[in-house]
Amino acid sequence: MELDYLMTVILSSLSSASILLIATIGLAVVYGLMGVINLAHGEFLMVGAYSALTATQIGIPYPLAIPFAIMVTMLIGAIVECLIIRKLYGRIFDTMLATWGLGMVFNQGAVLLFGTVSPGIGMPQYSLTIGQYSLAIYPLIMIAVAILMLAFVYFLMTKTVYGMKARASIQAPQMAQAIGIESSNVNTLTFAIGCGLAGFAGAILLPIIPATPSMGLFFAVKGFLTVVVAGPVALTGSAVTALGLGGGSSITASFLTSVVGDVFFFLMTALLLWLYPLGISSKWRRKL
Amino acid sequence: MKNYLMTGVMTLTMTLFTNSTLAETKIGAIFDLTGGLNIYGIQQNNALNLAVESINANGGVLGEPVKVVSYDAQSELSKYTQYANTSVLRDRISAMFAGLTSSSREAIRPIFRKANIPYFYSSLYEGGACDKQTFVTGSSASQQLSVLIKWAVEKYGKRIYIMAPDYNFGTISGHWIHEYAKENGATVVGEDYLALSVTDYAPTIQKIQAAKPDVVVALPVGANQTGFLEQFAAAGLKKSIGLVSTNYGSGNQQVVVSPEAGEGLISSMGYFPSVDNPANVQFKKLWEAKYGDETPIVAGAVDTWNAVHLWAAAANKAGSTDSNAVIAALESGISFDAPNGKVTLEAGSHHLRQDIYIAEGNDKHSFNILSTFADSAPAYENAKCDLITNPKTVAHFTPEDK
Numbered sequence: 231m232e233l234d235y236l237m238t239v240i241l242s243s244l245s246s247a248s249i250l251l252i253a254t255i256g257l258a259v260v261y262g263l264m265g266v267i268n269l270a271h272g273e274f275l276m277v278g279a280y281s282a283l284t285a286t287q288i289g290i291p292y293p294l295a296i297p298f299a300i301m302v303t304m305l306i307g308a309i310v311e312c313l314i315i316r317k318l319y320g321r322i323f324d325t326m327l328a329t330w331g332l333g334m335v336f337n338q339g340a341v342l343l344f345g346t347v348s349p350g351i352g353m354p355q356y357s358l359t360i361g362q363y364s365l366a367i368y369p370l371i372m373i374a375v376a377i378l379m380l381a382f383v384y385f386l387m388t389k390t391v392y393g394m395k396a397r398a399s400i401q402a403p404q405m406a407q408a409i410g411i412e413s414s415n416v417n418t419l420t421f422a423i424g425c426g427l428a429g430f431a432g433a434i435l436l437p438i439i440p441a442t443p444s445m446g447l448f449f450a451v452k453g454f455l456t457v458v459v460a461g462p463v464a465l466t467g468s469a470v471t472a473l474g475l476g477g478g479s480s481i482t483a484s485f486l487t488s489v490v491g492d493v494f495f496f497l498m499t500a501l502l503l504w505l506y507p508l509g510i511s512s513k514w515r516r517k518l
Numbered sequence: 519m520k521n522y523l524m525t526g527v528m529t530l531t532m533t534l535f536t537n538s539t540l541a542e543t544k545i546g547a548i549f550d551l552t553g554g555l556n557i558y559g560i561q562q563n564n565a566l567n568l569a570v571e572s573i574n575a576n577g578g579v580l581g582e583p584v585k586v587v588s589y590d591a592q593s594e595l596s597k598y599t600q601y602a603n604t605s606v607l608r609d610r611i612s613a614m615f616a617g618l619t620s621s622s623r624e625a626i627r628p629i630f631r632k633a634n635i636p637y638f639y640s641s642l643y644e645g646g647a648c649d650k651q652t653f654v655t656g657s658s659a660s661q662q663l664s665v666l667i668k669w670a671v672e673k674y675g676k677r678i679y680i681m682a683p684d685y686n687f688g689t690i691s692g693h694w695i696h697e698y699a700k701e702n703g704a705t706v707v708g709e710d711y712l713a714l715s716v717t718d719y720a721p722t723i724q725k726i727q728a729a730k731p732d733v734v735v736a737l738p739v740g741a742n743q744t745g746f747l748e749q750f751a752a753a754g755l756k757k758s759i760g761l762v763s764t765n766y767g768s769g770n771q772q773v774v775v776s777p778e779a780g781e782g783l784i785s786s787m788g789y790f791p792s793v794d795n796p797a798n799v800q801f802k803k804l805w806e807a808k809y810g811d812e813t814p815i816v817a818g819a820v821d822t823w824n825a826v827h828l829w830a831a832a833a834n835k836a837g838s839t840d841s842n843a844v845i846a847a848l849e850s851g852i853s854f855d856a857p858n859g860k861v862t863l864e865a866g867s868h869h870l871r872q873d874i875y876i877a878e879g880n881d882k883h884s885f886n887i888l889s890t891f892a893d894s895a896p897a898y899e900n901a902k903c904d905l906i907t908n909p910k911t912v913a914h915f916t917p918e919d920k
Contacts, residue, residue, distance in 0.1 A: 235724065235728060238724055239721075239724065242720030242721070242723075242724065243720075245720065246718045246720060249717075249718065338552060341552065341556065345812075345813060347557055347769070347770045347771075347773045347774055347813060348773070348774070349773050349774065349776075349883060350744075350748065350774045350775055350776055351776065352748065352775070352776020352777070352778055352779060353748050353749070353751070353752040353776070353779070354752070355751065355752055355754075355778050356752070357752065357753050357754035359754075362727065363724060363727045363728075364727070364753050364754045364755070365720070365723075365753055366723075366749055366752035366753045366754075367752075368752060369720065369749070437748070438717075438745060438748070438749070439717055439745055440744055440745060440748070440774045440775075442774075444553070444554045447554075448715045448717055449717075451715075480718055480720065480721060483718070483721035483722075484720075484721040484724055484725070487710060487711065488684075488710065488711075488712045488713060488716050488721065488722065489684055489711070489712075489713055491721065492713055492715070492716070
């Protein structure tokens with residue numbers, strides 16, 4: 231095996247894992263902090279993608295379209311929390327059902343609003359050459375984006391007052407309320423942040439994955455499995471899982487076929503859940 | 519108030535009942551109006567309604583207006599069989615126009631065969647469907663690939679790489695690519711069959727670079743696989759390797775990919791909006807007046823338009839909408855002046871002789887036509903399927919079972 235091929239495989243597998251992680255972090259935050267599995271997460275990603283796309287179409291430059299997408303999805307997330315999620319705390323299956331239905335509504339809403347095909351914004355046409363192989367630059371940048379995103383969420387949740395309140399409100403809501411935390415407001419914000427992260431993912435991945443009404447579905451499945459395998463230490467666990475499953479399936483796909491790559495992903499998921507029914511991080515002594 | 523309501527309900531019920539007893543001609547339509555496949559289904563349905571409108575405006579079929587009973591299959595197979603049965607048993611349709619994927623066609627084909635109702639399938643597909651009631655107005659894989667591979671080998675060179683979806687459309691097309699490559703003295707240096715859910719094309723891009731082909735035959739299906747084209751261009755491969763396809767543009771992928779990635783991609787299909795003939799000008803005028811010009815018209819829509827007109831012409835020719843008479847008329851070498859050039863229904867194979875176009879993507883999200891292969895025969899279907907001498911044939915021929 232030539233060295234240049236090996237290098238490109240490693241780099242592109244890292245970027246595949248990063249893309250999976252970027253798409254999953256929002257889900258991990260909401261699950262880890264609130265115990266809510268948001269099955270509409272993929273659709274929030276889609277909303278983010280369309281928001282960014284619409285912004286660029288009316289002339290806003292792409293880098294500014296990303297914060298716009300975050301704001302839109304956070305706002306929608308906050309509304310959804312107040313109207314639906316709030317009423318279903320502690321009822322995990324009911325929340326899953328409700329968010330699944332919500333996802334369908336968003337999906338069809340996007341068809342009605344934007345039609346079935348929208349122009350993509352294209353990927354920056356820069357490539358990196360290693361030996362005989364060349365790689366598109368933009369997917370490689372996603373490695374740095376994933377690291378930054380992870381660092382940001384970790385800092386937000388462990389080092390800020392909001393982060394402490396957020397964890398307090400969900401772990402011991404009555405105690406939190408007793409010391410003066412408006413736990414319901416905090417939860418609304420947490421859910422909105424989770425959705426905002428999905429919106430960010432949709433916007434930043436837009437050049438790689440064009441905006442379509444059903445784009446969320448594929449991320450929902452793999453993101454959901456990643457979070458479940460990760461277990462209670464949602465953030466670090468998801469990072470490790472995305473690297474292992476996403477990177478592993480990409481490497482398998484490079485040497486064998488994409489189908490075998492997918493088989494690897496799902497078999498490993500099954501195997502890990504059999505070995506660690508509560509997720510790989512169930513015995514870790516970390517907060518997040 | 520209650521009285522009004524009652525009268526309303528009564529009138530409604532009565533109209534419903536009287537309607538079903540009126541001797542008007544009904545045709546059925548089942549397309550994916552919602553769900554992942556609606557990029558094709560909505561346009562197929564629009565084309566059907568437009569065709570029926572234009573037929574009715576010109577006196578209808580046998581002097582009676584045609585009525586459409588339309589269903590949304592929601593991109594789900596189970597809905598296809600459910601609505602197919604409903605349309606046969608309750609609606610008593612005279613002809614059916616339905617389906618996009620091969621699996622949807624195979625799911626409902628037996629229902630119309632049993633009911634003896636002509637069924638029109640209007641999409642490009644892998645080819646080989648054969649029975650007395652089924653009529654295919656899309657182009658088949660061998661019809662498109664025979665001209666495309668020859669053209670690509672001459673233009674780019676003899677090393678071919680295949681990127682295709684991992685189901686029968688992709689694998690059967692792959693088989694034809696092998697066959698036509700051999701015929702033209704070329705070799706297939708690598709192939710990758712991908713699940714529809716794949717979004718990460720880095721492994722495929724690397725394998726392509728390792729195999730060093732002159733041309734990639736890419737058959738991306740669905741929104742995700744469109745991402746492949748973007749990544750192919752961004753990795754800088756477009757400069758040294760050609761990319762040809764038989765379905766790029768069939769779901770308006772040329773609108774989704776950026777102009778930089780779409781420019782220079784080659785597609786071969788039975789219709790492009792830029793086809794230049796009077797029937798197409800007329801068709802586009804009707805279409806744009808009703809549906810606007812924002813979304814380009816896809817090949818599947820024109821295939822549906824042709825199907826409805828062929829059926830209407832056959833019914834008028836037969837002087838009846840009775841199934842046996844219509845099928846006999848359809849098998850009489852009937853032809854139609856279509857937006858994609860003149861099309862002729864082959865009596866034996868129930869497939870269309872039609873023009874096949876090779877077009878190049880430009881930087882304006884659309885296509886320039888490079889060459890036209892007029893009156894291309896569905897050679898494989900004609901060779902395998904002869905419903906005149908063997909009217910009892912019920913098959914889906916694949917090139918593997920020789």
